[in-house]
Amino acid sequence: MSTVINVPSSLDDAGIERILEQLATVPVDAPVLFDARHARWGTPYGLTAMLTIGQTRGEKATFSGPESEEIASYWARAGFYKHADGIFHLAGHVPRGRTPGESDVLLDITPIAHSEDVHGVVARIQHKAQTILQSLHIDSKATMGFAMTLSEACQNIIEHAGTGGWVAVQVYEWRKRLGRRVVVIAVCDAGQGFRRSLETTQGRRLGDRWDDGAALEEAVLRGVSRFTDKGRGQGLAGIRRYVGRWDGKLTVRSGTARLSIIPTWDDDVPLSKQLPAFPGAQMQIVIPERLTR
Amino acid sequence: MIRHIDLGSVLRGAVSEQYTNLVTRPTGNAVRGAIEAILDDESEDGITVIDFTHVGLLDYSCADEIIAKLLQRYDAREPADQRGAVYFVFRGLNDLHIESIEWVLHHHGLALVAEPVDGEPHLIGDVDDASRTAWAVVGRIGACSALVVAEQSGLEPTQAERALVDLWRRRLLRRENDQYLAARAVS
Numbered sequence: 001m002s003t004v005i006n007v008p009s010s011l012d013d014a015g016i017e018r019i020l021e022q023l024a025t026v027p028v029d030a031p032v033l034f035d036a037r038h039a040r041w042g043t044p045y046g047l048t049a050m051l052t053i054g055q056t057r058g059e060k061a062t063f064s065g066p067e068s069e070e071i072a073s074y075w076a077r078a079g080f081y082k083h084a085d086g087i088f089h090l091a092g093h094v095p096r097g098r099t100p101g102e103s104d105v106l107l108d109i110t111p112i113a114h115s116e117d118v119h120g121v122v123a124r125i126q127h128k129a130q131t132i133l134q135s136l137h138i139d140s141k142a143t144m145g146f147a148m149t150l151s152e153a154c155q156n157i158i159e160h161a162g163t164g165g166w167v168a169v170q171v172y173e174w175r176k177r178l179g180r181r182v183v184v185i186a187v188c189d190a191g192q193g194f195r196r197s198l199e200t201t202q203g204r205r206l207g208d209r210w211d212d213g214a215a216l217e218e219a220v221l222r223g224v225s226r227f228t229d230k231g232r233g234q235g236l237a238g239i240r241r242y243v244g245r246w247d248g249k250l251t252v253r254s255g256t257a258r259l260s261i262i263p264t265w266d267d268d269v270p271l272s273k274q275l276p277a278f279p280g281a282q283m284q285i286v287i288p289e290r291l292t293r
Numbered sequence: 294m295i296r297h298i299d300l301g302s303v304l305r306g307a308v309s310e311q312y313t314n315l316v317t318r319p320t321g322n323a324v325r326g327a328i329e330a331i332l333d334d335e336s337e338d339g340i341t342v343i344d345f346t347h348v349g350l351l352d353y354s355c356a357d358e359i360i361a362k363l364l365q366r367y368d369a370r371e372p373a374d375q376r377g378a379v380y381f382v383f384r385g386l387n388d389l390h391i392e393s394i395e396w397v398l399h400h401h402g403l404a405l406v407a408e409p410v411d412g413e414p415h416l417i418g419d420v421d422d423a424s425r426t427a428w429a430v431v432g433r434i435g436a437c438s439a440l441v442v443a444e445q446s447g448l449e450p451t452q453a454e455r456a457l458v459d460l461w462r463r464r465l466l467r468r469e470n471d472q473y474l475a476a477r478a479v480s
Contacts, residue, residue: 234397
């Protein structure tokens with residue numbers, strides 16, 4: 001008999017934590033049903049992380065999607081069902097086909113496994129990013145920086161995950177926390193995560209203090225890479241710089257820890273430890289609309 | 294001699310006909326390999342123009358893989374006065390190319406000669422004020438000695454000499470006898 005995991009009404013970063021809390025006591029090989037029938041919302045992070053969670057299950061899990069036609073249709077346009085079809089047994093209402101146009105999706109969920117995937121993502125985003133960022137009153141010069149940030153975030157999967165991952169980009173109104181529109185990049189993988197990636201080069205140095213949180217601090221705050229080449233580690237530093245320049249928020253979760261670079265408009269904590277385990281690494285970049293006088 | 298390397302063509306030839314963006318380390322590695330093959334075929338020293346005119350995006354990883362490693366290889370491998378010395382000029386750079394490149398150059402303590410799309414040739418990267426001033430004087434008046442640079446810049450003669458030698462060793466200036474010349478191509 002399957003364990004039922006309730007997918008919260010908001011499938012966002014907080015919603016994913018609720019799912020991981022429920023999964024913490026469920027053996028990886030146990031059958032699971034993810035019940036998202038009452039979901040009302042899904043962010044790029046939530047949708048890509050949901051796929052990633054599905055990939056970590058030893059036995060193919062069942063996923064029951066939103067009953068709301070509007071929500072299900074949006075998730076379909078975001079590319080969720082296209083990829084979920086191979087990861088889960090899909091139950092209940094499954095929207096068929098994709099709505100042509102996909103104008104409200106900046107970058108639908110896209111698998112990243114190779115360098116050419118990054119080229120494809122960057123080329124696709126450049127067409128839309130300028131218009132979208134201008135609508136958020138962000139300098140047109142930021143467009144290329146945005147694409148660069150996206151490129152570096154995706155490369156993190158290729159360089160460090162040891163497996164493929166997912167990327168998605170979307171613009172939406174962030175009413176609860178900000179009352180402004182935001183553009184969000186989500187990049188998720190179920191790979192080896194930062195702690196294992198850096199263990200050989202950094203683990204011994206930090207001894208007992210070495211854990212997922214320490215690994216995130218080394219990688220995100222100090223630009224440490226598993227490669228000894230001095231030029232490595234600049235990608236994450238570049239992402240931090242871009243996010244800081246546009247008053248954005250960067251969150252990186254790996255294993256049992258989550259590190260955030262927090263802007264003034266948010267009240268998140270800089271480092272959370274002892275979270276429910278989640279293999280791989282998950283990154284969310286939020287760039288808010290700029291207020292005009 | 295002056296070699297001209299169109300980076301857009303190198304990208305398409307070495308990686309894919311479809312690409313216009315320099316992103317990812319594997320792409321940077323392939324492009325740098327192609328550039329090095331071109332340079333290895335030429336035994337003469339001289340100026341090599343790396344032309345970014347037909348390049349879209351340049352990310353940090355690619356900038357590091359192409360530019361930093363290229364500069365390091367030709368900066369450190371042999372003394373600047375031996376044959377085979379390569380003096381790079383980076384042409385057709387836009388503001389965003391420069392932003393990625395500067396980030397990488399500062400990280401490695403490197404510098405290069407930039408001929409941007411808009412504006413005069415100048416040095417970008419990790420260069421102190423005296424060297425930047427000395428380079429600007431040589432660029433403005435052409436071949437000249439350290440004494441002339443000192444007169445024109447207000448630097449002390451020893452300071453000017455030190456700056457010029459440093460620039461020459463970093464292949465940001467050429468030297469013929471006691472005269473220094475800008476490492477830059479005439480369009």
